[in-house]
Amino acid sequence: DQQVKQNSPSLSVQEGRISILNCDYTNSMFDYFLWYKKYPAEGPTFLISISSIKDKNEDGRFTVFLNKSAKHLSLHIVPSQPGDSAVYFCAATPSAAGNKLTFGGGTRVLVKP
Amino acid sequence: SQTIHQWPATLVQPVGSPLSLECTVEGTSNPNLYWYRQAAGRGLQLLFYSVGIGQISSEVPQNLSASRPQDRQFILSSKKLLLSDSGFYLCAWSGLAQETQYFGPGTRLLVL
Numbered sequence: 502d503q504q505v506k507q508n509s510p511s512l513s514v515q516e517g518r519i520s521i522l523n524c525d526y527t528n529s530m531f532d533y534f535l536w537y538k539k540y541p542a543e544g545p546t547f548l549i550s551i552s553s554i555k556d557k558n559e560d561g562r563f564t565v566f567l568n569k570s571a572k573h574l575s576l577h578i579v580p581s582q583p584g585d586s587a588v589y590f591c592a593a594t595p596s597a598a599g600n601k602l603t604f605g606g607g608t609r610v611l612v613k614p
Numbered sequence: 615s616q617t618i619h620q621w622p623a624t625l626v627q628p629v630g631s632p633l634s635l636e637c638t639v640e641g642t643s644n645p646n647l648y649w650y651r652q653a654a655g656r657g658l659q660l661l662f663y664s665v666g667i668g669q670i671s672s673e674v675p676q677n678l679s680a681s682r683p684q685d686r687q688f689i690l691s692s693k694k695l696l697l698s699d700s701g702f703y704l705c706a707w708s709g710l711a712q713e714t715q716y717f718g719p720g721t722r723l724l725v726l
Contacts, residue, residue, distance in 0.1 A: 533713045544620075544704050544717030545658070590657060594713055601673075602715055606657040 504528045505593050507605035515613050520578040522608050524591035527572065531593035535602065536565060536576045539588045548589075549576070581612045616641035620705050620718040627725055633678075633692040635721050637705030640686065645707040647688040648715060649680055652702040664688060700725045 506525045514520045524534075532553035537545035551558040551565045551574070558565050564577045578585055588609045592602040617640045627633060639645050649661040660673045662680035670680050677696050681689045688705055702722050706715040 535714060537717075542702075542720065542722065544706075544720045547714055547716060550714060592658075596713055601660060601663060602658075602713075603660075604658040 503606075504531075505591060505603045505605040507589075507591060507608045509608050510606070511609040511611070513611045513613065514581050516583055517580045520576075520581045520585065520610055520612070522576040522578075522589050522591075522610070524574045524576075524605050525572060526574075526593050526603075528593070528595070528603070529572075530595035531603075533594050533596050534565070534567060534574050535592045535594075536563075537590045537592065538585075539590060539607070545590060578610075581610075583612050583614050586610055586612045616707070616716065618705060618707055618716060618718040620703075620721050622721060623719065624722045625724070627695050627723065629697055629725055630694050633690070633695050633699070633723070635690040635703055635705075635723075637688040637690075637718055638686055639688075639707045642686070642707065642709065644685060644710055646710065646715075647682060648706040648708075649688065649690050650704040650706065650717075652704065652720075654701070658704065662690070695725045697725050699723065 504527050535550040536548040538548050539545040549560050549563045549565050551567050556567050567574045588607045590607045591605045594602050619638050648663045650658045652658050664670050664682045678692050702720050704720045705718040708715045
């Protein structure tokens with residue numbers, strides 16, 4: 502039973518345009534959400550997070566939106582750059598559960614110059 | 615600042631051989647430590663986590679074990695590797711009561 506799903510395995514976008522990555526979850530106990538970026542043969546790098554008490558968090562070119570009623574979050578990257586080409590994972594946790602993260606399957610983003 | 619190390623970076627082992635992967639964290643005390651595996655084309659699966667020395671929780675039944683002999687050292691082991699143990703193994707740490715986890719560079723394990 503996948504509690505965190507990223508239904509788009511890949512995304513291709515032109516440099517300078519917006520990249521929108523989506524993530525859905527099923528566990529109502531999740532109240533903290535994170536996005537990670539991963540290059541091949543490297544560990545994931547933390548990008549941005551959001552608590553369930555907010556519906557938006559912004560950090561530079563990255564913005565995460567949370568819709569609790571729909572159990573949906575998204576990551577917007579504006580403007581997209583070639584260096585953003587990587588696999589992006591969303592993750593979720595119920596904060597009280599020892600910080601165990603449940604990850605989605607990832608979305609591979611390709612930014613074309 | 616905190617850093618996390620994993621070694622080796624790559625490992626090729628025959629079926630039935632033992633395994634020991636090591637992870638160490640610098641620049642923090644009493645971290646929570648985690649072992650994940652990423653199978654080819656898949657997401658990250660939590661294998662073990664530890665909230666303190668000698669305290670290990672296993673998330674999935676498997677051919678692997680973990681130990682935490684020191685505060686900032688986390689070891690992943692197996693007595694006899696299976697073909698299905700191949701994958702990319704990642705160690706991560708988080709601060710106490712902190713949700714964000716920070717990952718090491720990973721170890722690519724190929725069992726032949």
